[in-house]
Amino acid sequence: MWNAYGGHYYSPLQALKLDALQVALPIENPQRHVALASLLFAASNCAASPGHTAQPFQATATAMPHLLTAWAKDPFEHCLKALYQICPRFSNVVGEAFVADVFDVVAELRETDLVFLDPPYSAVQYSRFYHVLETLARGSCSSVEGAGRYPPRSERPQSSFCLTTQAAASLGNLLKGISERGTTVILTFPANKSSNGLSGGEVMRIASEYFKMEKQIIQSKFSTLGGNGNDAHRPARKASPELVLLLKP
Numbered sequence: 441m442w443n444a445y446g447g448h449y450y451s452p453l454q455a456l457k458l459d460a461l462q463v464a465l466p467i468e469n470p471q472r473h474v475a476l477a478s479l480l481f482a483a484s485n486c487a488a489s490p491g492h493t494a495q496p497f498q499a500t501a502t503a504m505p506h507l508l509t510a511w512a513k514d515p516f517e518h519c520l521k522a523l524y525q526i527c528p529r530f531s532n533v534v535g536e537a538f539v540a541d542v543f544d545v546v547a548e549l550r551e552t553d554l555v556f557l558d559p560p561y562s563a564v565q566y567s568r569f570y571h572v573l574e575t576l577a578r579g580s581c582s583s584v585e586g587a588g589r590y591p592p593r594s595e596r597p598q599s600s601f602c603l604t605t606q607a608a609a610s611l612g613n614l615l616k617g618i619s620e621r622g623t624t625v626i627l628t629f630p631a632n633k634s635s636n637g638l639s640g641g642e643v644m645r646i647a648s649e650y651f652k653m654e655k656q657i658i659q660s661k662f663s664t665l666g667g668n669g670n671d672a673h674r675p676a677r678k679a680s681p682e683l684v685l686l687l688k689p
Contacts, residue, residue, distance in 0.1 A: 441456075441459045442455040442459055443581070444575060444581045444584045445496075445572060445584075445589055448496040448589050449487045449488055449589070450487070450488065454513070454514075454515055457516055458482075458483055458576060461482075461515065462479060462576060465479070474526055474527060475523070476577065478522040478523040478526055479519055479522075480573055481518065481519070481522035481525075482515045482518035482519035483572070483573060483576050484573060485518045486510060486514075488506070488510035490506075492569035493569060493570065493571065494568050494588060495588050496588070498587070543614065546614065547617075549618060550623065551621070551623060551689075553621075554624050555618055555625045555626070556627075556628075557625055557626070558627075558628050558629075559614075559627075559629065560602045561635070561636060561638065562602060562634065562636055563602055563603070563635040563637070564602065564635070565596060565598055565599060565602050566599065567597045567599075568590065568596065571590060571591050571595075582595060602636050603636070604635075605637075607636040607637050608637065608642060611638065611643065611646055612646045612649070615646060615649075615651070616650055618650075619651055619689060622689045623689070624686075624688050626685070626686055627643070627647065627683075627684075628682060628683065628685075629643045629683050630680050630681070630682060630683065631680065631681040631683045632681065640683040643685070650687075651688060652688045653685055653686070653687055654686040654688075655684065656684045657682070657683060657684070658681070658684060660679075660680060660681070660682040661680070
């Protein structure tokens with residue numbers, strides 16, 4: 441963390457503290473999982489970036505107050521606070537979490553399942569935004585470069601849901617596959633047009649081909665994924681109505 445992100449997403453002292461906490465993680469589970477989760481909470485709360493670890497705040501006149509505020513946070517304190525919040529919260533039934541290609545998961549669905557879909561709405565690949573926390577979780581990091589301190593592209597997975605030429609087809613194929621399994625879906629997506637080419641209207645059109653549909657609109661703020669409001673580029677967050685669809689076979 442110190443080599444890759446010290447002086448960027450974290451002050452040099454913050455990065456050293458995160459490294460120290462990572463090295464001190466318990467060996468055995470569940471203690472290791474709980475401690476690592478607390479560490480990731482702390483790293484997320486202390487990161488000097490607007491919402492996602494996509495671009496750190498720069499040392500400009502407008503961003504400097506935000507940078508200094510983030511650098512003043514103590515990772516030790518935030519890790520301890522997260523630990524006390526996480527420990528009392530547990531499930532009475534052991535669940536399962538795993539990483540997989542969504543199309544592989546569809547084949548395992550049953551009619552009694554409920555699928556929650558929150559597909560990408562940005563043309564920018566999401567793998568840009570979590571590499572800092574992934575480095576901390578793994579305990580290792582490849583060489584990084586640029587203002588965003590990004591790892592090599594080979595370590596940043598690419599999704600067809602982010603490509604303007606493939607997003608609609610990918611969503612259609614996904615919903616078609618789920619409908620064939622007879623599974624109920626809750627899908628959320630910005631109501632307005634997104635940078636990956638999809639809009640709420642287009643999402644509803646695709647969904648209506650395979651499901652009976654109920655919709656609701658809620659007001660929300662979406663991250664612009666990398667914006668920081670310091671120039672004419674884009675703000676960190678943007679108010680937008682969010683579409684919530686209940687899709688039944």
